[in-house]
Amino acid sequence: MTNLNNLTIAEARDKLKSKEITSLELTHSCLSAIDAADELGAFVHKTPELALEQAKRADERLKQENAPDMCGIPLGIKDIFCTKGVNSQAASRILEDFKPEYESTVSQNLLDNGTVMLGKLNMDEFAMGSSNETSVYGNAVNPWKVDERELTPGGSSGGSAAAVAADLCLAATGTDTGGSIRQPAAFTGIVGIKPTYGRCSRWGVIAFASSLDQAGPMTKTVRDGAIMLKAMAGNDPKDSTSVNIEVPNFEAMLTGDIKGKRIGIPQEYRLDGMPSEIEKLWLDGTEMLREAGAKIENISLPHTKYALPAYYVIAPAEASSNLARYDGVRYGRRAALSSGDGINELYEKTRAEGFGPEVKRRVMIGTYVLSAGFYDAYYNRARRVRALIKKDFDEVFANGIDAILTPATPSAAFGLGEMSEADPLQMYLNDVFTVTVNLAGLPGVSVPAGVDKSGLPLGLQVIGRPWEEGDMLNIAHSLEQSAGFSSKPLKWW
Amino acid sequence: MSIDANTAAKVAKLARIEVESQDLGALAKEFNDILGFIDQLNEVDVDGIEPMTSVTPQKLLRRNDNITDGDKQTSVLKNAPLSREGFYAVPKVVE
Numbered sequence: 001m002t003n004l005n006n007l008t009i010a011e012a013r014d015k016l017k018s019k020e021i022t023s024l025e026l027t028h029s030c031l032s033a034i035d036a037a038d039e040l041g042a043f044v045h046k047t048p049e050l051a052l053e054q055a056k057r058a059d060e061r062l063k064q065e066n067a068p069d070m071c072g073i074p075l076g077i078k079d080i081f082c083t084k085g086v087n088s089q090a091a092s093r094i095l096e097d098f099k100p101e102y103e104s105t106v107s108q109n110l111l112d113n114g115t116v117m118l119g120k121l122n123m124d125e126f127a128m129g130s131s132n133e134t135s136v137y138g139n140a141v142n143p144w145k146v147d148e149r150e151l152t153p154g155g156s157s158g159g160s161a162a163a164v165a166a167d168l169c170l171a172a173t174g175t176d177t178g179g180s181i182r183q184p185a186a187f188t189g190i191v192g193i194k195p196t197y198g199r200c201s202r203w204g205v206i207a208f209a210s211s212l213d214q215a216g217p218m219t220k221t222v223r224d225g226a227i228m229l230k231a232m233a234g235n236d237p238k239d240s241t242s243v244n245i246e247v248p249n250f251e252a253m254l255t256g257d258i259k260g261k262r263i264g265i266p267q268e269y270r271l272d273g274m275p276s277e278i279e280k281l282w283l284d285g286t287e288m289l290r291e292a293g294a295k296i297e298n299i300s301l302p303h304t305k306y307a308l309p310a311y312y313v314i315a316p317a318e319a320s321s322n323l324a325r326y327d328g329v330r331y332g333r334r335a336a337l338s339s340g341d342g343i344n345e346l347y348e349k350t351r352a353e354g355f356g357p358e359v360k361r362r363v364m365i366g367t368y369v370l371s372a373g374f375y376d377a378y379y380n381r382a383r384r385v386r387a388l389i390k391k392d393f394d395e396v397f398a399n400g401i402d403a404i405l406t407p408a409t410p411s412a413a414f415g416l417g418e419m420s421e422a423d424p425l426q427m428y429l430n431d432v433f434t435v436t437v438n439l440a441g442l443p444g445v446s447v448p449a450g451v452d453k454s455g456l457p458l459g460l461q462v463i464g465r466p467w468e469e470g471d472m473l474n475i476a477h478s479l480e481q482s483a484g485f486s487s488k489p490l491k492w493w
Numbered sequence: 494m495s496i497d498a499n500t501a502a503k504v505a506k507l508a509r510i511e512v513e514s515q516d517l518g519a520l521a522k523e524f525n526d527i528l529g530f531i532d533q534l535n536e537v538d539v540d541g542i543e544p545m546t547s548v549t550p551q552k553l554l555r556r557n558d559n560i561t562d563g564d565k566q567t568s569v570l571k572n573a574p575l576s577r578e579g580f581y582a583v584p585k586v587v588e
Contacts, residue, residue, distance in 0.1 A: 309530055312531055332572070334575065344509070365528075381534050381539060384543070386544075387545040
């Protein structure tokens with residue numbers, strides 16, 4: 001018999017609605033799996049009492065006919081979401097023991113749909129990282145293992161990815177500023193959706209780079225992603241960038257029929273020195289879509305090369321401004337002061353001991369590119385380049401392309417510690433295929449599509465037109481069916 | 494553009510992050526590596542291109558200037574590291 005925690009959202013929904021199982025049973029199953037998986041470092045704050053209480057309420061609600069699809073589904077929530085009365089630290093020491101007095105809109109939307117929160121999930125500090133190695137809680141570990149090495153689950157939503165891949169929860173929330181949902185999803189063989197900018201409210205999500213941040217679901221299947229995205233999304237007056245347009249029934253759009261869809265293959269994504277396995281995966285994916293009836297076309301996105309450098313101006317600039325609020329006065333940790341220390345020492349010491357090295361690096365780079373004399377040369381230039389990157393996509397879509405297929409990452413998961421010794425720029429390259437999507441505000445989804453020669457999962461990315469997540473997910477669903485990826489990590493933890 | 498230890502110290506000061514003086518050299522090197530990478534942007538012709546402010550072609554919505562929330566002193570101070578008599582407490586700022 002399958003353990004209940006191994007179910008997908010769609011399977012659990014059907015069993016909950018037919019009264020074959022209860023949310024309480026499902027939740028218990030996840031809680032046991034979580035307690036047996038401390039080695040993965042995925043759940044950093046467990047909330048079993050809250051979960052059981054919510055499960056009981058969900059079971060009551062499931063007795064009625066019209067319970068929502070997500071009712072009774074146990075989830076993990078990334079630590080970056082403010083959850084009322086429960087530690088929400090964005091994996092930073094500076095938010096030590098911060099328990100918000102309010103609930104983020106996305107997690108509230110999920111609760112309103114009857115979901116169960118199992119606990120908070122590990123991540124890179126303030127979502128700055130691609131390996132979950134900058135977390136104050138320590139590393140999250142990839143459940144996939146092919147030799148004695150422990151592998152990264154990717155980042156920044158590394159805890160979310162590890163938890164879903166290891167069946168500790170049915171799905172998890174993530175956030176994506178440069179690839180933080182899609183890269184970890186690819187590294188762990190799960191599905192990760194970054195919606196169109198403005199689809200999900202950012203209210204109550206601890207801010208990294210406000211013009212790029214977007215929340216999204218991390219799930220076992222594309223169908224689950226479609227179901228969960230609908231529950232997360234929606235206009236919110238508390239976030240002025242959340243857009244007031246209808247949230248469609250994404251699941252109903254998974255028809256599997258992609259005949260005649262025009263899929264663009266961007267030539268600029270063919271990087272020098274790209275591993276042959278990634279190249280092959282991309283070709284295979286292209287063939288699968290062609291066989292499913294899509295029309296494959298080569299396209300050009302000429303400014304692709306400049307996306308990462310533009311990102312590493314814009315994201316740190318916004319971060320330096322957003323993270324100015326951590327001053328040791330209103331919440332979080334305050335450094336011990338020496339006699340005679342004034343307010344500036346309070347700020348400087350608190351921030352020196354509260355932020356980790358990568359966060360400090362980015363805050364200072366951001367401070368520099370925004371400082372008098374450099375604002376035009378760096379920040380404004382990066383924003384102009386960003387406009388050109390978006391224009392590249394606008395033109396391709398205006399020519400009738402429905403979606404774009406690319407690799408999700410330039411490699412499979414690497415070993416923990418292997419990149420942290422290298423210079424920070426090496427780590428930044430992880431986002432080379434994903435970051436353009438954030439800069440252009442587009443939806444993107446990572447779908448597991450194969451394995452490398454050692455047996456580690458690899459992902460493909462489908463990029464959709466703005467607000468066309470349904471169409472994008474239908475193409476991803478077709479890819480998922482054709483690829484038939486069903487491998488699971490062997491349990492070693 | 495090359496950053497030396499003095500510039501690194503200035504940036505750290507602006508960012509209100511204490512950096513020990515012996516670490517400034519290494520910090521300056523990291524800045525130079527990252528800025529060297531960013532310098533690629535100078536290859537792009539951006540003449541006549543407006544800096545992007547928002548990816549969504551949406552005007553910020555206006556709302557009536559009404560008080561809709563408030564009176565939450567206890568909640569607001571709940572997570573403060575130090576508070577006194579209903580205020581955040583900090584070291585003396587004005588003599």
